[in-house]
Amino acid sequence: MTTIPAFQHHEIPTEEIDRRERVNAPLGAALRELTEATIRADVDDDVLAWATERMAEITARLQERQLAGAFGVHFNHEGRSWHWGNAAIGLRNPVAPPMQVLTGEDGVVRADLDLLSRYEGPPGHVHGGVTALLLDHLMGVTASAGNARPTMTGTLTLRYRRLTRLGRVHLEGRIIGEERAKVFVGATLSDEDGVTVEADGVFVVPRWAR
């Protein structure tokens, strides 16, 4: 039933991808800052209307040449990948913090990031669904054992101990078991006062990748 994802292969040298990232990183950062400034704007309506028009001008210029669809996942012959549109880690995408996920020598997968105004749910706190988004992504990376194998989320269970404050958060995930094509992952998300969300996930290695 599940479509095989269409990863796109390119004969682009890694150093050229690195160079393009140095152009796209400030672009994504500027869009995130603009998003934060828009949400927290307390200026007069005429300034908001001015900002609306200026945004439309930039959009029109960027639309002069667009990809046919969503950004997708790209990789080159050296295994370097780029997915600048990804909702959790995409460089160009303000939906993504972007999260940087690191695997330690102890096998624990970690991410530290600042959740700003655009992740709010209850006043001053992180939307519960945003913690789910971040945990799902980190747990997927954990299950894939450093991208050694693709995995898909099968079941995800989140237990919310208390609200998560906006600001610095820490995520940790580890593999707690494996059984045939299933990988069991445990993870937590913490704010500065400790663990706020506990998660368990069953990830599945898709048939085409076994």
Added chain:
Amino acid sequence: MTTIPAFQHHEIPTEEIDRRERVNAPLGAALRELTEATIRADVDDDVLAWATERMAEITARLQERQLAGAFGVHFNHEGRSWHWGNAAIGLRNPVAPPMQVLTGEDGVVRADLDLLSRYEGPPGHVHGGVTALLLDHLMGVTASAGNARPTMTGTLTLRYRRLTRLGRVHLEGRIIGEERAKVFVGATLSDEDGVTVEADGVFVVPRWAR
């Protein structure tokens, strides 16, 4: 342990809030279009650099007067609320589609929305964590019975049947049981080929609201 959320009360007439929404809706729409255009941009680096500079100019102007922190949740004496920064439904926030959640006369809570490029995970498909974000929000609204009572997510379980295609999705939630301060909610998310994610949640009415 859980901090009582600080909802902010204002003596602003509902018609003035409606008027401000008519200014802020196009602002949010322009920022979403800019986000989509940025992710899908296939223009030369000098245009990306130009866009980066223009974004910074708008940011600077909006930063001339900013709210002290995140947007928060506001309401007036008539019970009209506004939360333009919310990560699922915030008018100003491109993290939010924004989702519009409607409760039917049959008690079923529904949302229909288009998930564009910024919600991508696997190529051409919705990030699993984004489906979690949307389901968590819709299920919270379901549990709160049309905002008749505040609820917080206790436990959320998501079962991923298959990948969700980017594009039109439909969400449905309903209360399947109640027990003291707990509300049990079931929900699904579907793309045009049917249900892709099933969810069960236990929501809790916080002590201060019982």
